[in-house]
Amino acid sequence: MVKFIRWFVLGMLAWSLACPVQAEEISGTAKLLCSLSEVHECVAVAGCERVRPQDIGLRASFISVDLQKREIRAKGTDDVTVADSRFEAEDKFVLAGAEADDWVDDRAVGYSITISRDTGEMVLTSGGDHVSFVVFGSCTIP
Numbered sequence: 001m002v003k004f005i006r007w008f009v010l011g012m013l014a015w016s017l018a019c020p021v022q023a024e025e026i027s028g029t030a031k032l033l034c035s036l037s038e039v040h041e042c043v044a045v046a047g048c049e050r051v052r053p054q055d056i057g058l059r060a061s062f063i064s065v066d067l068q069k070r071e072i073r074a075k076g077t078d079d080v081t082v083a084d085s086r087f088e089a090e091d092k093f094v095l096a097g098a099e100a101d102d103w104v105d106d107r108a109v110g111y112s113i114t115i116s117r118d119t120g121e122m123v124l125t126s127g128g129d130h131v132s133f134v135v136f137g138s139c140t141i142p
Contacts (some may be wrong), residue, residue, distance in 0.1 A: 026117045026141065028088065032065040032117075034122050034139035035074075044130040056133060065113065065139060070095055072113060083113075091117045115139050 026032065041056055042048035053061050070083040072095065084097035096112040099132040109128040115121070124135040 002114055023077075026067075026093070026115065026120060026139070028086075029092065032067070032115070032120070032139040033142045034065055034120075034140040035065050036061050036063065036124075036135050036137045038122050038136040041132045042132045042134070053135075065095070065115065067093055067095070067115075081111075093117060 036053050036058065038060075039051050039053050039056060040048050041051045047116065058074060059077055060075040061137040064072075064073045064075060065071070067086065070086050072081045073079065074084065081097065081099060083095035085095070087094040087096070094112055095116045096110075098110045100107065100108055107128050109126050111126040113122065120139040122135075122137045122139050124133075124137070126133045126135075
């Protein structure tokens with residue numbers, strides 16, 4: 001019986017770590033901490049492949065997002081991007097913009113980050129000359 005309880009507790013712990021829980025609904029003034037869980041790099045003609053954040057020039061696996069100020073920051077760096085616009089579409093927040101030079105190859109890119117108000121699930125997309133990135137993750141209020 002003790003062995004069963006131990007496995008049950010370990011199973012519940014693993015499940016709770018694998019399934020992020022958003023304790024409260026995200027508001028338009030929230031400051032969020034987002035983990036980058038999956039990154040895909042897509043190149044014209046060649047297709048897409050899963051890569052690590054570090055493989056595409058991201059120095060951290062976390063970003064912070066200030067919805068009110070429209071700021072996106074790479075954790076542990078001074079890098080900050082201020083989105084050109086912020087939208088609220090149904091149950092999602094969307095920050096979108098363009099940068100004259102991106103972090104990978106100093107070329108102009110367009111980007112958007114979409115965050116679910118209810119779950120905190122996040123999708124970040126960025127595209128430039130024949131290459132795009134899709135980043136999946138989860139955001140929470142720290």
